[in-house]
Amino acid sequence: MTASITSGHNKAKAPEPPQPGGEEGPLYQSRVKIYPKRVSGTFRNLKWLVMIVTLGVYYVTPWLRWDRGATAPDQAVLLDLPHRRFYFFFIEIWPQEVYYLTGLLILAALLLFLFTSLFGRVWCGYACPQTVWTDLFIWVERLVQGDRNKRMKLDKSPWTATKIAKKSLTHFIWLVLSVATGGAWVFYFADAPSLMTGLLTGEAPLAAYLAIAGLTFTTYSLGGLMREQVCTYMCPWPRIQGAMFDADTFLVSYKPDRGEPRGPHKKGESWDGRGDCIDCQACVAVCPVGIDIRNGPQLECIQCALCIDACNEIMDKIDRPRGLIDYETLAMPDARAKGEKPKIRLVRGRTIIYSLSILLTAAVMGYGLLTRGDLEMSVLRDRNPLFVPLSDGSVRNGYTIKILNKAHETRNFSIELSGMEGLALSRPNAVDSPDRVTVAPDDVQSVRLYVTAPADIVRSPVLADGEKAINIAIRDMESGAVASRNTVFRGPQSRSQGRR
Amino acid sequence: MSDAPKRDELTGVETTGHDWDGITELDNPLPKWWLYIFYACIGLSVLGWIWYPSWPVWMGEWTYLKGVAGFSKRAEVSRELAEIEAGREVYFKQIRAQSLEDIRTDPELLQVSLAGGAAAFGDNCAPCHGSGAQGFAGFPNLNDDAWLWGGTLDDIHTTLRHGIRWEADMDTRLSMMQGYLKDGILSRSEVSDVVQYVLGFSGREDDNEAARRGATTFAEICSACHMEDGTGMHELGAPDLTDAIWLYGGDKDTIYETVANGRGGVMPAWAGRLDDATIKQLALYVHSLGGGEEPQP
Known part of the structure; x- marks a missing residue:
């Protein structure tokens, strides 16, 4: 079977009757606002952890020091554009050695390929800045306005003082976070402590303020306002990733063979002759991109695995085994249907090729770095x-x-x-x-x-x-x-x- | 290739009706914000018309809307050029004020001068001396160590300022290599003899008898400028006839032609045509090409 990926937004809509006259539907569609519900579980905890680590690395790195003597800056990671130097701990790169950066990007791309062919869009789901900042912004939203239901109610309610206060506070915190994001970025391009002093006293170069302003705008609009639309419409990476899945790639999947036929279930009723899915919509409510994972693999899905946590919570409550939604390959349901034991095939042609390419690139780069003279x-x-x-x-x-x-x-x-x-x-x-x-x-x-x-x-x-x-x-x-x-x-x- | 739109079974969405080898495209609606960005771009372009010069208009004659910002690309370029000039002037002031020797010992000024000199050379000197200053027959190679009028910084500077045989300049370098056959001073055989003698300076004579006869003529006429030993004289621009470098060519026929018809190459005076700082830069550049001489102590 091949990985076929469809669009969830359209599936969620009620199918329109065919119009043989060529009468077309609307050319433009408004965004359906998404209110992701709070969830807790293994993958949510993993995502919190990744968020703390990635944001920590991002904010702390420019402040690390690394002694290089009196004639060179002591900032551990520094892109010194005016002097055409890139410092990375013990490595110092001159402009003509920019191929090391190219090599690094190739390595990053290959690693992405490998992980994508093994576990699908793990980059999108856990580590992509768009995901991390959106997650952070949703957390702020939830903190100020409450969880899904409260937010939906608030949006429907008339503009009272409380509503204005809550909305303003949310946007204010978003802006503060955005400024901090842009602020941290510029520290990679200049001596962080002195730039900090400059920024606070208004004496920093205009470029620094402009960069902060630009990144504040992008962080606020992409993380606060655009969110999942960035992934669905703007980012080219999901389209490329689709070509890297195969039948043995682990994807966040709903198991239709176990879940169907779905339907409400009353306590004490028998589970015979029906699926485990009680159609509680918990997986839909937590989804940050607003799709129904039960419709199969979809373009919009960033594979954040929050629906796994949501479903497991429900399964625990109704006393059914966990894993109705789980990381699964496309081959597994087929194997179960045939009565075979589902196989985990991590070692495959493409993963071997990616791994070898990674080793080769890393070896070439490492050799070059270790043997280069001064x-x-x-x-x-x-x-x-x-x-x-x-x-x-x-x-x-x-x-x-x-x-x-x-x-x-x-x-x-x-x-x-x-x-x-x-x-x-x-x-x-x-x-x-x-x-x-x-x-x-x-x-x-x-x-x-x-x-x-x-x-x-x-x-x-x-x-x-x-x-x-x-x-x-x-x-x-x-x-x-x-x-x-x-x-x-x-x-x-x-x-x-x-x-x- | 194009058919009526069909409904895709899997998604329930209509296709565009375009079919590429069985691949069809879903006709999903575009997100609204995309449309708004499009409108924003249109709005921005209207602002652009108002802000910047835009439409041509007829106001009795053809002119254009100037834009409220008063922006003009031409003015921008002039301003940038003026900025460059002002930046250069900092160095030019010092170059004008200092002696060539002092500039030479100041690494920064020297670097500026060599760069400026190279550019000015390409603009003004390359047509005759070649882009690499390698010269052509009749136009000296400035890379080598043979200098008609002297190769110290000051000599080169003087040549640049006043030119050679440039009559408009009172102080131009003057001398004359007559056409000794043309002007009826020497006979054909006397010219041939003197050519044999000149070839002898570099051990290339093929008729010792003739060379001996030519020696007398050389001593009487030629040695006045080229000196008795043939080594020439910078003051009169008389070339050294003993070395390996020949401005017009060192073979027998060319030397005969030179003696018979004379030579008188001209170089324009650059003082007044180029500013003083540029001429100084040129002197330093030419001197640095590898053959520059040091003043005799």
Whole structure:
């Protein structure tokens, strides 16, 4: 069987009679407001825990310190845009190493693929910021306005002072939370304590206030007002995830074979000949996206598992076994129908491929991170002119080398040439001797090099082809660390060879 | 491909009637807020018309609605250009005030000058000297160490300011390589002889007899500018005939042509055409190309 996912909103509506005349229904539909009911249970507790951990990480991280010496910031995680540096604890990334960030994103994507093929939309249900903040905002709503029934009643009641007070208080707390969300975000881009002082005294850069304002707006509108519509209409991820499920993916599912036929049940009545579902609507009442899980897998479902908790509570009350709604694969009901034992198949083709890809990516990234040095050099050879004949018959080539000193200390380097005899090094406007360069800590320095080959070498067979491979190296004069690059030295082609 | 809308069995929703290889699309209604965003965008664009310049209008002549903000892209560009100019002026002031040697020892000013010089070179000098200052026949390569009029910072600066054989400038660098055959000063054979002698400076003569004969002519006429040993003279822009660098070409025929018809390359004077700071930047840039000479102590 294949995973077919339908839209719950439309199923919940009473089916309209077919209109053969091509008469169309409404083009636009108003949102049906959802009042999720409070629920408690294993998965609700898990969600609280995830919320505390993720929000904790988000708010606390910018305040962690990490000593990097006097020449670099001491913030553990910092995206220093003006200075083009990304600090992450012991890792410091320069702009040209942004592939580490790419690698991180690839790793995150692959992990998402793996978890989605194993357990469905666990990201959506537990860890997605949209889910976490919506959960938080619903909690505030419940705290101020009461649970589902009270909120529904309040919305229907006329605008009294109490109602205005309750609504205003809700929105006020939402705004405070939104400001705090945007406020925490900017701390990742600047020194948190000093930015905090700046923000409070009104001296922080305009960009910081604008970022906070923007994120306040998005948090308030997406978490407070838009909620499940973000997931249903705006987010592309649910559509992609649908392609990652298969018959062995664990999804939050209702077991129709156990639950049907459903119907009200009076205490003491026999359970024979009927399903366990008493049609109490508890699963519908707690659903934050407003669907009926009993209609099967649906596009809107973020797999938050709150309906499992709700149903289990009811099952306990009516003394039936738990798990009428549970994490289940699509293959399981089929297996039960055939009288087979439902199988758990976590190891499958796609999970193996995802796991291997994750291992590979992590290994490549880890190797790169562990073996990268704090010294790099690049060579840019002059192409215009290719070479310069000098008055004494010697030939000069020009190179621009860039030295990247990633260490947090000033370093002195010597420049060494090899690969060809008699090469002489000079530098225009050099203050010290031409083969000595000093590079400031955590800095890049461009150095113009002029390399001259004497006339006898130019005429010798060494340069007969008009080019010779040479090597330019820089050596740290204290530590002996070396970075080097191969390049070529060019001169006129010798006449005996003729033009090729 | 397009059929009448059908009702999808599973969902009870009508399809759009479009069918792509059996794949159909449900015709679900759009959420209302989406529509409102669309309206908001229309409203915003109307505000845009009011705020910014927008419609062309006929007011006796064609003009346009200026917008209440008084915004103009042209004014914006002028303002940005003025801002750049003002930013540059900070450095230009220092460059104008300081000597070339002082600028050279100030790393920041030097960096600004080399960058500015490279840009100005591309705009003004590259047509004759090439984008890499590599020169062409008759137009010197500025990367090498052979300088007709001297290669110190001050020499280059003077050449830039006053030009070479640029008659509009009183202080221009002047000298003349006559056409010795053309002007009837030397005969054909005398020119050939002197060419043999000149080739001899670099050990390339092929007729020792002729070279010996040419030596007399060289001593009488040519050595006045090129010196007796052929090493030339910066003050008169007379090239060194002993080195490996030839402005017009060092083969026998080209040297013959040079002696017979003369040469007289021209470079414009840039003082007055470019501002002083830019000329200083150019001098520093050209000097840094690798052949710049240091002043003799």
